[in-house]
Amino acid sequence: MKLSELLQQIDYVDATLAGDPEIKGVTYDSRQVEPGFVFVAMQGATVDGRDFIPAAVKAGAVAIVAEGVVETGDSAVAGVQVKDGRKALADVAAAYYDNPSKHLRVVGITGTNGKTTTAFVCKHVMANAWHRAGLIGTLGADDGTGMAAGERTTPESSDVHGLLSRMVDNGCRGAAMEVSSHALVQHRVGKVEFDVGVFMNLTRDHLDFHKTMDDYYRAKLSLGTHMARQRGSKKPVMVINVDDVHGQKMARALEDEVTVVTFGFSATADFRATSADLGMRGTSFKMKAKGREYLVRTPLIGRFNVYNCLAALAAADSMGMNFREAISALASVPQVSGRLESVLDNRPYRVFVDYAHTPDALENVLSTLKGLNPGRLITVVGCGGDRDRMKRPMMARAASQWSDIVLLTSDNPRSEEPEVIIDEMARGVVQANFKKIVDRREAIKTAVAAAKPNDIVLIAGKGHETYQEVKGERFPFSDRAEVLAADRLRE
Ligand SMILES: CC(=O)N[C@H]1[C@@H](OP(=O)(O)OP(=O)(O)OC[C@H]2O[C@@H](n3ccc(=O)[nH]c3=O)[C@H](O)[C@@H]2O)O[C@H](CO)[C@@H](O)[C@@H]1O[C@H](C)C(=O)N[C@@H](C)C(=O)N[C@H](CCC(=O)O)C(=O)O
Numbered sequence: 001m002k003l004s005e006l007l008q009q010i011d012y013v014d015a016t017l018a019g020d021p022e023i024k025g026v027t028y029d030s031r032q033v034e035p036g037f038v039f040v041a042m043q044g045a046t047v048d049g050r051d052f053i054p055a056a057v058k059a060g061a062v063a064i065v066a067e068g069v070v071e072t073g074d075s076a077v078a079g080v081q082v083k084d085g086r087k088a089l090a091d092v093a094a095a096y097y098d099n100p101s102k103h104l105r106v107v108g109i110t111g112t113n114g115k116t117t118t119a120f121v122c123k124h125v126m127a128n129a130w131h132r133a134g135l136i137g138t139l140g141a142d143d144g145t146g147m148a149a150g151e152r153t154t155p156e157s158s159d160v161h162g163l164l165s166r167m168v169d170n171g172c173r174g175a176a177m178e179v180s181s182h183a184l185v186q187h188r189v190g191k192v193e194f195d196v197g198v199f200m201n202l203t204r205d206h207l208d209f210h211k212t213m214d215d216y217y218r219a220k221l222s223l224g225t226h227m228a229r230q231r232g233s234k235k236p237v238m239v240i241n242v243d244d245v246h247g248q249k250m251a252r253a254l255e256d257e258v259t260v261v262t263f264g265f266s267a268t269a270d271f272r273a274t275s276a277d278l279g280m281r282g283t284s285f286k287m288k289a290k291g292r293e294y295l296v297r298t299p300l301i302g303r304f305n306v307y308n309c310l311a312a313l314a315a316a317d318s319m320g321m322n323f324r325e326a327i328s329a330l331a332s333v334p335q336v337s338g339r340l341e342s343v344l345d346n347r348p349y350r351v352f353v354d355y356a357h358t359p360d361a362l363e364n365v366l367s368t369l370k371g372l373n374p375g376r377l378i379t380v381v382g383c384g385g386d387r388d389r390m391k392r393p394m395m396a397r398a399a400s401q402w403s404d405i406v407l408l409t410s411d412n413p414r415s416e417e418p419e420v421i422i423d424e425m426a427r428g429v430v431q432a433n434f435k436k437i438v439d440r441r442e443a444i445k446t447a448v449a450a451a452k453p454n455d456i457v458l459i460a461g462k463g464h465e466t467y468q469e470v471k472g473e474r475f476p477f478s479d480r481a482e483v484l485a486a487d488r489l490r491e
């Protein structure tokens with residue numbers, strides 16, 4: 001693509017051109033620039049991308065897109081002035097990759113908890129019907145050729161459009177993607193045309209970034225308003241959990257802008273679970289939808305997974321997929337890494353690794369396990385550093401309310417002292433059933449060693465993560481591997 005063709009498709013304030021070079025790529029990071037690239041300099045919270053214009057030019061950028069007057073320092077490099085760098089990145093990337101979302105059925109899932117699981121279920125249903133489907137989320141991305149690790153739940157817009165483009169090239173017909181609230185605020189899904197948006201729930205998290213629950217809600221709401229604005233050839237549908245008060249509010253706020261489809265246990269829900277049979281090996285529930293009653297079976301455990309399944313089914317139906325086929329696909333959903341993942345199956349006790357890192361998620365998982373198992377519940381949990389501090393006592397309270405033994409430990413302390421985080425957590429405990437063990441490996445060892453027949457050990461907070469981040473450094477660490485090592489010590 002020539003620079004002139006690209007500029008025709010984006011809004012800009014001013015441009016100083018230097019010929020009409022062929023564009024070879026788009027990036028927001030000077031360290032990723034290769035000859036022929038467009039570098040979009042974004043104003044960050046930590047640094048200003050404009051400071052890296054000289055580095056980008058040195059690495060071979062042929063055009064620089066930035067806010068304010070753009071001095072490229074090289075007359076052979078074009079400078080393009082835009083109003084908003086992050087918005088411009090999405091516009092440039094969508095144009096460069098030829099708007100790949102127009103060629104896919106795209107489901108965007110937002111909410112505090114359940115995005116990853118619901119995205120996996122949606123992807124599984126789509127791949128079952130259409131042979132190949134893509135995925136973007138916390139566990140990485142699948143462009144149709146298999147999973148590859150990623151850094152963010154929702155990557156930066158140029159990476160999103162690049163992935164969607166590869167999905168199209170690899171023969172995917174659909175894509176399920178998680179849309180975090182950070183992504184919505186930072187235009188990371190700019191110019192993505194969603195067929196269906198999904199709102200799961202809104203509970204406390206990320207208030208380090210959004211400051212108030214209302215700001216956090218408005219970020220989630222913007223998925224619906226974004227869809228209404230992006231409306232191309234597609235008529236957008238927003239699938240909303242109306243058991244959640246924020247979902248009820250969102251359904252009312254969006255009803256004039258998009259088609260609203262609701263789900264939940266509430267009597268008014270369009271996709272309504274009427275009863276659920278919860279078991280240790282899976283869940284079955286009755287669902288009323290489309291004027292009929294259906295029986296849904298899934299290996300996913302816990303009442304919260306009924307919501308994830310309802311959301312995926314409502315999304316599948318909104319895309320016109322065969323509904324009975326979608327329901328039967330739910331019976332073969334694979335284990336989602338680190339989401340109530342059973343680590344030891346052949347022991348008299350069971351150990352689960354789970355990514356619950358919010359008070360609501362932890363409460364859901366603990367109540368599920370306690371409800372399903374008569375034995376003791378031993379919980380190992382910590383809270384991340386440099387994140388919303390208020391959730392610390394709340395998570396410890398949930399753990400101590402539901403568990404017989406709680407080991408408060410480190411998660412990813414990041415720049416903070418783990419002892420301080422654990423002390424803040426300890427303020428929330430409601431019973432004297434807890435112990436502080438700062439070293440997560442030791443905490444897991446202690447929990448597994450204490451397990452008796454019929455007990456359940458829950459290792460919460462890090463799920464699939466393969467590292468522990470301490471003072472800017474990431475050390476290899478896997479809860480799953482630590483459980484296996486601790487179990488070997490018992491022999
Ligand atoms: C708070 C937040 O979302 N921050 C993201 C944001 O950072 P920022 O605005 O501070 O950017 P910055 O570091 O100041 O850099 C500004 C610009 O300079 C560029 N740069 C920087 C250095 C350099 O040498 N050259 C260069 O070009 C950067 O690439 C960037 O374009 O933009 C960066 C570039 O894309 C992201 O790496 C960074 O993610 C940080 C590390 C992060 O931890 N984000 C988490 C909180 C996050 O996004 N989480 C959500 C939610 C997950 C959930 O739901 O649980 C997610 O979607 O993952």
Ligand SMILES: Nc1ncnc2c1ncn2[C@@H]1O[C@H](COP(=O)(O)OP(=O)(O)OP(=O)(O)O)[C@@H](O)[C@H]1O
Pocket residue numbers: 111112113114115116117118138153178200201304305307308338339340354355356357360361362364365463
């Ligand atoms: N629908 C749900 N409602 C509440 N809690 C849930 C739900 N689904 C899963 N959980 C719990 O939340 C944890 C995180 O689930 P999941 O990874 O699916 O959510 P997420 O929104 O993708 O989180 P993140 O974006 O932080 O990765 C799970 O490990 C489980 O404990």
Ligand SMILES: N[C@H](CCC[C@H](N)C(=O)O)C(=O)O
Pocket residue numbers: 153357383384385387411412461462465
């Ligand atoms: N995307 C979330 C994940 C938190 C996972 C938890 N293990 C932690 O490190 O706090 C965040 O960055 O806040």
